[in-house]
Amino acid sequence: MDGNWNLLGNEWAVDMLRKHVTHGATRHAYLFTGPSGLGRRTLALRFAQALNCTQPPQPGVPCGNCRDCRQIEAMSHPDLTIIQAENEGATLKVEQVREARRSLSLTPYQSRYRVSIFLRFQEAKDSAANALLKTLEEAPSYAVLILTADNPEQLLPTIVSRCEVLRLRPVPIERLAEFLKAHGAADEKARLIAHISGGRPGHALRLLQDPSALSFRDEKLADLQSLLPAGRVDKFAYAEKLAKDRDMMRSVLLLWLSFWRDVMLRAGGASTPPDNIDRARDVESLAGSLDLSETRRVVSNLERALARLEANVNPRLLAEVLLLDWPHV
DSSP states (O other): OOOTTSSSHHHHHHHHHHHHHHHHHOEEEEEEOOTTTTTHHHHHHHHHHHOOOSSSTTTTBBSOOOOOHHHHHHHTTTTEEOOOOSSTSSOOOOHHHHHHHHHHSSSOSSSSSSEEEETGGGBBOOOHHHHHOOOOOOOOTTTTEEEEESSSSSSSSSHHHEEEEEOOOOOOHHHHHHHHHHHTTOOOHHHHHHTTTTTTHHHHHHHOOHHHHHHHHHHHHHHHHHHOOOHHHHHHHHHHHHTTOOHHHHHHHHHHHHHHHHHHHTTTTTOOOOOSGGGGHHHOOOOOOOSHHHHHHHHHHHHHHHHHHHHHHHHHHHHHHHHTOOOOO
């Protein structure tokens, strides 16, 4: 494993964590933030490996081959606990946090540290977050807690204040495109995926390895274009179909949000290329038909719809209101 733990980007974060390991300055709790697909979970697993590796080739660098490293990579280590909601957009429950606390109260079975990784902690109810506070305040010396979230503002301030916060950043587009080409992508496809993934290596690799993901995106962005001039009956019919699968609806809204953000930036005079570079003509056309306030309203409505979807608001009603409020162009 290389000095950056075989990760792409965020060298500063790896360097900081390596120093914590090598200098015996490990904190009891960390919070890794940044958008999904950026590598938060992978960084957490690599950190757990660095903490517990028995054959490090150099200080703070896990070998990746010893029993502990292999088990952590497979998320099957006896001293590693992964806590997350049942699926993305669901709720992390207080019972899951209490079970993790019981695990942390036990001394390590095999390694130096017992590590608990709480994925997408913004999905925790306040009761679940509060249940973790005492452990964050009084964690055993052998315990390391790692939380991940989209951004610290989604969490209770009392949680954030008890963690070492690392705000991870997207990888530059050109660098990510080169990484994808090294993984077999043709030049044009690598550039497209690097842009639409927003510099998120994990998301980019999923798009590269799953051809159906790009087909799904093309289909749903085409739906967006056809819905803009559609009448009320067609929009109601589409909303009914969309609301039948909450997970799919969330994926569609995220795609639409990415596209409308491009339109909003262009309407505001931004000169940077859109994330959806293959839809640049559609972005330009809409930006020329709408003013900045209209596009900003659509973006805000989509962001609110995603938040309400995760709060279990009726998805069909949510989709109907969202589509009816779109500009008719």
